[in-house]
Amino acid sequence: MAVEESTMIDEVYSQVTDPKLVRERRSQIVAAAVKLFSEEGYYRTTIQKIAREARVSPGLIYQYVKDKDDVLYLSLKDIMDSYCHEIPLAQAGIGDPVARLEASVRAYCKVVDQRKTATVLAYRTSALLPQQRREAVKAMELKSNQLLSECISQGIEAGYFSPELNIEIATYQCVMFCHTWALKYWRLKAYCNLDQYLQQGLPSLLNALLSAAGRDHYDRLITT
Amino acid sequence: MAVEESTMIDEVYSQVTDPKLVRERRSQIVAAAVKLFSEEGYYRTTIQKIAREARVSPGLIYQYVKDKDDVLYLSLKDIMDSYCHEIPLAQAGIGDPVARLEASVRAYCKVVDQRKTATVLAYRTSALLPQQRREAVKAMELKSNQLLSECISQGIEAGYFSPELNIEIATYQCVMFCHTWALKYWRLKAYCNLDQYLQQGLPSLLNALLSAAGRDHYDRLITT
DNA sequence: TGCGGTTAAATGAACAACCATTCATCATAT
DNA sequence: ATATGATGAATGGTTGTTCATTTAACCGCA
Structure with a gap:
């Protein structure tokens, strides 16, 4: 039987x-x-x-x-997992919050670069999932966001980032900087590569968050 | 007959x-x-x-x-047209490139705010269109981008924006700041409203573009 | 070692539901 | 009258899902 x-x-x-x-x-x-x-x-x-x-x-x-929805769910999970896997690797051994955030954003951009179409896929299809799955995908996004927002919180406590920052907004400034590389690659690819994108964007991204003391600190970081 | x-x-x-x-x-x-x-x-x-x-x-x-594709095409066109309509209204009468860019970004954010789900729709569905339609949609996006990039070019010529800026990247920094309000509204709405979003994001956005001379100029602008 | 017996895994043809599109027909205005 | 505009039931193609059947792996026992 x-x-x-x-x-x-x-x-x-x-x-x-x-x-x-x-x-x-x-x-x-x-x-x-x-x-x-x-x-x-x-x-x-x-x-x-x-x-x-x-x-x-x-x-x-x-x-x-x-069902087919599950295939989509597992696909999006696979993408989110790659973020959550790669970023911590880049953070390992870096204690300074500013350096840690910079390394995280670089790593995030690098995964996005390697998985450009997958990153875009997440934007295109998350909403197709049934409510509960969609919530789960949101939760995964927040988990990867947290890897950045923790750096920002610590940076604020250390006095390097501006104390009146709204952390959620600041986190998304970073996240969207990374995602933009995939979302607008169709246009940007004619004008710069990832290194150039980082070179122009990263300093101003950090500048948006840094306090006066943090700016000094950061200047010291990048000159050594 | x-x-x-x-x-x-x-x-x-x-x-x-x-x-x-x-x-x-x-x-x-x-x-x-x-x-x-x-x-x-x-x-x-x-x-x-x-x-x-x-x-x-x-x-x-x-x-x-x-066919049904045409309905989608017209829908996306409708969304893009609302950007191209509203932004010039906000630019009217503003000559100064920095002030003009700021007004443009504000206006852009405001349309996006009014049409949040439509803005997200554009991200979700552009790729579903047949090649030729997709190209047309891209062209419309570029047309609205141009409304911002013109301000940036003029700002560079006037010495207010950093001369080594990559204009495409700079434009997308602005565009994505606006789009992010719709794309991440599901999260941000719990932490800020549009005004607060602008208050934190706009200065650092402009700061990313301004030259030293431009910073002085901008400080004078906002204190008067 | 070899051999039935049992279960898990894999197959792919068939089905039922769904929906874009058509078209014969009707309504209206000039 | 005639042409333009509007209707909505019918159709044909597509595709997610099922399930009867086959294949392969494993196990205990002689």
């Missing part, structure tokens, strides 16, 4: 129970999905196309997710 | 020839479409729903556009 098995893994229903296999197959599916969603959009991308691209059968996908 | 009539109006095919009627009906259709596209996304919004919302029959829509 067969026993019906099933699990939730990463909040997503799966018929298959072996966690290692689920991770493997899903990342195979997600890789194909992110590529096709980015190229053709969510609705034009059929499950059949994703299956073909991932070299599996359409039916297999439904062993690992409940 | 019936004579087949037809016209192109705003690059969009219409069976109906009377330009005034076309303008009226289309704006009726577009109003409904922008609302529904924003709420439910492009693909979930059926022509039937748009027709119901606009209080016309589904068939009528096809008297005024070739």
